[in-house]
Amino acid sequence: MTRSPAEEHRRVAGAFTERVRGTTAWDVPAPPAGWTARDVVRHLVEWFPPFLYDGAGVSLPSGPPVDDDPVGAWETLAAGVQAVLDDPATPRKVLSNKHIGEVPLDRAIDQFYTGDVFMHTWDLAVATGQDTTLDPDKCAEMYAGMQDYDEVLRSSGQYGPRVEVADDVDVQTKLIAFIGRDPAWRPPTAPPTE
Numbered sequence: 001m002t003r004s005p006a007e008e009h010r011r012v013a014g015a016f017t018e019r020v021r022g023t024t025a026w027d028v029p030a031p032p033a034g035w036t037a038r039d040v041v042r043h044l045v046e047w048f049p050p051f052l053y054d055g056a057g058v059s060l061p062s063g064p065p066v067d068d069d070p071v072g073a074w075e076t077l078a079a080g081v082q083a084v085l086d087d088p089a090t091p092r093k094v095l096s097n098k099h100i101g102e103v104p105l106d107r108a109i110d111q112f113y114t115g116d117v118f119m120h121t122w123d124l125a126v127a128t129g130q131d132t133t134l135d136p137d138k139c140a141e142m143y144a145g146m147q148d149y150d151e152v153l154r155s156s157g158q159y160g161p162r163v164e165v166a167d168d169v170d171v172q173t174k175l176i177a178f179i180g181r182d183p184a185w186r187p188p189t190a191p192p193t194e
Contacts, residue, residue, distance in 0.1 A: 005110035006085035012118045012138070013078040019124045019131075020074045030127035031185045033160075037127045040120050042066040045073045048081070048113050055095040056105050058084055085109060115142060119179055122172075127187055134172050143175040 003011070026038040035043075049060045063069075063076025084090055085106060095108035103111070118138060125132040150162075160180025165173055173183045 005106040005114065006082070008110055009082055009085050009114045009117075011135075012114050012121070013082065015135075016117050016121045016124070017075065017078060019121055019128065020071055022130050023070075023124065023128045025128065026070055028127050029187050031123050031181050035123075037124055038066060038070050040124045040127065041070045041074050044113075044117060044120060045077050048077070048116075051097075051112070052084075052095070052109070055097045055108070056093055058093075058105070060084070081109065081113065118142065119175070122176055122181070126185060129187075134175075136171055139171045139175045143171055143178060146175075146178060 020041060023037055027036050029035070030037050030040050032039070045063070045066055052058045052060060060080035061076055063074075064072040066073045091104055091106045093105040094102045095105045096102045097108075100108070100112075118134065119142070122132055122134055124130070162180065163177040163182050165177040165183060169177075169183075176183045
């Protein structure tokens with residue numbers, strides 16, 4: 001089933017919002033080296049607004065700082081992006097970027113931002129002990145779409161080395177491993193108290 005970029009964002013951001021609202025400890029380690037659960041939210045909140053403004057002149061509303069209110073920061077961003085995607089004029093606008101050229105704005109948001117939210121849903125979920133299940137159809141779509149860009153993705157610095165997994169694992173495990181995450185990663189346990 002093909003969804004519009006607005007529908008896809010509503011669905012993907014909704015799943016991430018569930019994990020954000022379900023987080024009770026923000027300073028626990030997350031799978032990206034050196035990150036915490038709070039940093040997963042910080043990454044999304046901080047990289048995308050300048051990318052959108054620089055490429056399309058679109059300003060998103062500012063929320064509270066992630067350090068003070070990660071839930072509020074995320075919800076403000078998600079609502080702002082959804083408003084852009086729900087605007088009937090958005091598909092006629094273009095995002096221009098020296099690395100990707102000119103892309104219809106709604107497609108650019110879908111490809112670069114909504115996909116990022118989808119993958120980071122696993123990071124936040126596994127860091128905070130929540131449901132790590134991702135939509136298998138979306139996993140398959142993203143995994144297939146990334147295969148031809150392996151070298152480009154690695155050279156961007158945004159993905160770690162591919163983690164080797166068995167050929168017969170499920171597609172979510174293949175996607176997580178492809179983007180450089182260890183699918184078996186779990187947060188370290190607290191040392192035992194005496």
